[in-house]
Amino acid sequence: METIASIGESESLRRTISRLNKGEHELVGPGDDAAVIKAESGSFVVTTDTLVQDHDFRLDWSLAYDLGWKSIASNIADVAAMGAVPTVLVVALVAPKTTEISWLESFADGLREACLALAPGCAVVGGDLASGEQVVIAVTAHGDLQGRQPVLRSGAKPGDILAVAGTLGRAACGLELLFSGNTDGANAYDDWVNVQRRPQPPIAAGVAASEAGATAMLDVSDGLAKDASRIAAASAVTVQIDPLQLQGFEAVLEGAAQALAIKPAAKTADEYGRAWVLTGGEDHALLATFPADATLPRAFKRIGVVIDAVPGAPVLLGQQPIGAGGWDSVTG
Amino acid sequence: METIASIGESESLRRTISRLNKGEHELVGPGDDAAVIKAESGSFVVTTDTLVQDHDFRLDWSLAYDLGWKSIASNIADVAAMGAVPTVLVVALVAPKTTEISWLESFADGLREACLALAPGCAVVGGDLASGEQVVIAVTAHGDLQGRQPVLRSGAKPGDILAVAGTLGRAACGLELLFSGNTDGANAYDDWVNVQRRPQPPIAAGVAASEAGATAMLDVSDGLAKDASRIAAASAVTVQIDPLQLQGFEAVLEGAAQALAIKPAAKTADEYGRAWVLTGGEDHALLATFPADATLPRAFKRIGVVIDAVPGAPVLLGQQPIGAGGWDSVTG
Numbered sequence: 286m287e288t289i290a291s292i293g294e295s296e297s298l299r300r301t302i303s304r305l306n307k308g309e310h311e312l313v314g315p316g317d318d319a320a321v322i323k324a325e326s327g328s329f330v331v332t333t334d335t336l337v338q339d340h341d342f343r344l345d346w347s348l349a350y351d352l353g354w355k356s357i358a359s360n361i362a363d364v365a366a367m368g369a370v371p372t373v374l375v376v377a378l379v380a381p382k383t384t385e386i387s388w389l390e391s392f393a394d395g396l397r398e399a400c401l402a403l404a405p406g407c408a409v410v411g412g413d414l415a416s417g418e419q420v421v422i423a424v425t426a427h428g429d430l431q432g433r434q435p436v437l438r439s440g441a442k443p444g445d446i447l448a449v450a451g452t453l454g455r456a457a458c459g460l461e462l463l464f465s466g467n468t469d470g471a472n473a474y475d476d477w478v479n480v481q482r483r484p485q486p487p488i489a490a491g492v493a494a495s496e497a498g499a500t501a502m503l504d505v506s507d508g509l510a511k512d513a514s515r516i517a518a519a520s521a522v523t524v525q526i527d528p529l530q531l532q533g534f535e536a537v538l539e540g541a542a543q544a545l546a547i548k549p550a551a552k553t554a555d556e557y558g559r560a561w562v563l564t565g566g567e568d569h570a571l572l573a574t575f576p577a578d579a580t581l582p583r584a585f586k587r588i589g590v591v592i593d594a595v596p597g598a599p600v601l602l603g604q605q606p607i608g609a610g611g612w613d614s615v616t617g
Numbered sequence: 618m619e620t621i622a623s624i625g626e627s628e629s630l631r632r633t634i635s636r637l638n639k640g641e642h643e644l645v646g647p648g649d650d651a652a653v654i655k656a657e658s659g660s661f662v663v664t665t666d667t668l669v670q671d672h673d674f675r676l677d678w679s680l681a682y683d684l685g686w687k688s689i690a691s692n693i694a695d696v697a698a699m700g701a702v703p704t705v706l707v708v709a710l711v712a713p714k715t716t717e718i719s720w721l722e723s724f725a726d727g728l729r730e731a732c733l734a735l736a737p738g739c740a741v742v743g744g745d746l747a748s749g750e751q752v753v754i755a756v757t758a759h760g761d762l763q764g765r766q767p768v769l770r771s772g773a774k775p776g777d778i779l780a781v782a783g784t785l786g787r788a789a790c791g792l793e794l795l796f797s798g799n800t801d802g803a804n805a806y807d808d809w810v811n812v813q814r815r816p817q818p819p820i821a822a823g824v825a826a827s828e829a830g831a832t833a834m835l836d837v838s839d840g841l842a843k844d845a846s847r848i849a850a851a852s853a854v855t856v857q858i859d860p861l862q863l864q865g866f867e868a869v870l871e872g873a874a875q876a877l878a879i880k881p882a883a884k885t886a887d888e889y890g891r892a893w894v895l896t897g898g899e900d901h902a903l904l905a906t907f908p909a910d911a912t913l914p915r916a917f918k919r920i921g922v923v924i925d926a927v928p929g930a931p932v933l934l935g936q937q938p939i940g941a942g943g944w945d946s947v948t949g
Contacts, residue, residue, distance in 0.1 A: 312660060313767055316851070318695040318835050319664035319760065321767050324656035328644060331742070332651035333707040333757060337749040363650040375665040377755040410663070413755075417669040423709040423745075423755030425665060428651070435645055435653050503650050519648070 289389060290382035294414050297389060301412070304393040306400055308408025310372040310429075320410040322373050322427065329372070330428035330435065332363040338420040346463050349388045351482040352422060353395020358484045359506065360426035361404050362569035365491025366504040368436040369428030371404040376424050379417035389414075395483075404488050433495050441501035441520035441574040447589035448581055450490035450571045453509055453534040454558065455480040457565020458541050461557070470544035477541055486569035493582035494573045502573040508564035510600055510607050512572055517599035520574075525601040526589040533586075534562045563607065621721060622714035626746050629721060633744070636725040638732055640740025642704040642761075652742040654705050654759065661704070662760035662767065664695040670752040678795050681720045683814040684754060685727020690816045691838065692758035693736050694901035697823025698836040700768040701760030703736040708756050711749040721746075727815075736820050765827050773833035773852035773906040779921035780913055782822035782903045785841055785866040786890065787812040789897025790873050793889070802876035809873055818901035825914035826905045834905035840896035842932055842939050844904055849931035852906075857933040858921040865918075866894045895939065 289297045302315045313321035322329070336342055336356060347355070361371035376396065380389070400407045459481030462471040471478050486504070494502055501520055505512045513524040535558035542554035542561075552560070574591050575581060598606035621629045634647045645653035654661070668674055668688060679687070693703035708728065712721070732739045791813030794803040803810050818836070826834055833852055837844045845856040867890035874889035884892070906923050907913060930938035 313769065317767070317769050318698040319662045319701070319758075319767075321699070321762065322661050322663060323659070324661050325659050327655070327657050327659065329654050329656050329661055330651045331654060331705070331707055331757075331759070333709045333743060333745050333755075335709045335711055335745050335747045335755065337711055337747050340748055366650040367653070369651070373663070375663055375757055377665045377667045377757075379667055379669055379753055379755075411665060413665050413667050415667045415669050416672055417751060417753060419750055421711055421749060421753045421755070423665075423667065423711075423753070425663075425707055425709075425757035426651075427663070430653070435649070435651075437645065437649050 287386040288382065289380060289384050289386065289414065290416065292386060297386060298412065298414055300386060301389055301393040304390060304397060306397045306408050308373055308410065309406040311408070311410045315411050320373070322410065324429065326429055326432050328430060330364055330367050330369040330430060331425060332360060333423065333425040334360050334363065336422040344420065347482050349391035350395035353392040354399040354483040356422045356424045357396055357399035358403060358486055359569055360424045361407065361488055362486035362504040364426050364428035365486065365488045366502050366571055367428065367430070368433055368491055368495030368499065368502065369430045370492060371407040371426060371428045371488060373408060373410045374424055374426045375411040376409050376422065377413040379415050379421040381418065382416045403486065436495050436499045436502040438501050438503050438516050438519035441516050441522050441591045443522055443591055443593045444577050445500055445574040445591040446577060446579065446581065446587055447524055447526065447574055447591060448585040448587045450494070450584035451487040452480065452568045453505070453570055454538055454561030454565045454568070456484060456567035457561040458538045461545060462541060465545055467544060470541065473544060474541040477538070480568055484567055484569045487571060487584050490571050490582060490584035493584060494571065497575060497582050498579045499573040499575055502571060505566055505568065505570040505572050507566040509572065510563045514599040516572065516574065521594055522591050523593065523595040523599055523601060524589060525592050528603050530588040531562050535559060619718040620714065621712060621716050621718065621746065622748070624718060629718060629746055630744065632718060633721055633725040636722055636729060638729045638740050640705055640742065641738040643740070643742045647743050652705070654742065656761065658761055658764045660762060662696055662699050662701040662762060663757060664692060665755065665757040666692050666695065668754040676752065679814050681723035682727035685724040686731040686815040688754045688756045689728055689731035690735055690818055691901055692756045693739065693820055694818035694836040694838070694903070696758050696760035697818065697820045698834050698903055699760065699762070700765055700823055700827030700831065700834065701762045702824060703739040703758060703760045703820060705740060705742045706756055706758045707743040708741050708754065709745040711747050711753040713750065714748045735818065768827050768831045768834040770833050770835050770848050770851035773848050773854050773923045775854055775923055775925045776909050777832055777906040777923040778909060778911065778913065778919055779856055779858065779906055779923060780917040780919045782826070782916040783819040784812065784900045785837070785902055786870055786893030786897045786900070788816060788899035789893040790870045793877060794873060797877055799876060802873065805876060806873040809870070812900055816899055816901045819903060819916045822903050822914060822916035825916060826903065829907060829914050830911045831905040831907055834903060837898055837900065837902040837904050839898045841904065842895045844898070846931040848904065848906065853926055854923050855925065855927040855931055855933060856921060857924050860935050862920040863894050867891060
């Protein structure tokens, strides 16, 4: 059985690179000390994020393909959240020496397929492979604003519409199904488990939001409540979410919630659904604010409004202040 | 005592970012989903590399400051090797939850000071912090070719001069002093130990080489022999190193080599010096080829010539074929 240690870094990288798609943006691709990338509009967007084994994923719950996919999806969502088109990524992988080459190849397949499916024209143009005790995937993603101004977190104004593109709570629901050990439940609701494994962020909605005049935007990676509080803090406003407008997101999760609520002392199905939608981040939806008279792009659904800052209450659910609960990548 | 877990990711990042220098190239810095970087010449260079605890460094041998410094130095050397000016970096850090904030702050100080010392105007513009069992530092570095063509590995031609900027073998010597447990030796030759900890790659020499017409170039990160073989392979030539022209690199290491050769069964001092210069990579020198009639930039010293490909001998030391010995980041 071939492992990355048995064939070495160079050959392992060669096998990986041979499975990647060729993007539209590179002038010099893999094989030199660095890649050279087009930036014809005179600037580029850059963001980095890390996935760590047993913190951000478990190898018994996610295939290598899933991890490749998720690495791309979660990073290009950050690019989209600036109003940019994802262009190129570099991927650094740390893995144990005993990692099989077939695992690495499946990982590369996931990288490729996520690029092709979520952001055509975008590709991985470079990487690094190193050995370590646990798998760590560090991705840096780049994008092109194509001459548009970036959409920051700080531009929301009282009176703006709050809207979301993509799904909320499904990945968190999928994760809880996996943690529950409820195999029947996980199988019955494998769509939500698969959102956890291979999120489908609405990448094109980022540019659409920018073109529609979005005043603020971010990628919901740590949960609606926490990420809404970030817009509130950066823009010095309060974000008021309408609980009625979350019901659609909660309703689709009801069956899975009921499957999990069977156990004594567990939450009710309603509590599950609400918690997932408010604090689940890994769907990588886009949360944006728009002027009241804007025409929302089709991908966006209105879920609230921006109001004058309410002291001590950056986020309201209806009239109720809610804590900025969510996922902290250090404290969990 | 404050740790990254006790204050959380956001506050840890805020403390780190506050210690960084502000670069000349960012339009939008840390704090949004992504940074926005100037690329007025219409392209950018990008490269990524990883440092893994107990594989690439040991926490008892390198301070956090040293690791910050080395993360910058090793990555911008790859940018320089393309003939580009380093502009911005993003740094993803994985560290145990128990990591003290003071460690993180020293790491940030090392990032800042390396940027200021090695590539003024260059800065870290974004990052990520995650928890894991061992420290992993994944850095992505960017550069600007300022309208020049990139210097690739593939352009060396028979008749070209082979030349190196920077030092060879000192970091490997420093590492061997540390491994030896010979504290007196490590103290007496702490200059070489410090090259291992805080390499000083000749960043400006990359642009100078490009302007002088360099036909091929790379960063010596895995050892002169191995990296010369990469130019040979990419350019379909043989690289002939003149052993006499390595003597200067070896001579400065002679004292340290003698200190290590005291132990029975160890190599002779000469063998140490030669091995360090041929296979030690972490000085991050720049190895380049130039047309025979080029005026070498001052930072470069001639060490050989490029000749027609000799089958089975990509690198010759004098008339002697040498194996592509060096460091493989997976197999060690």
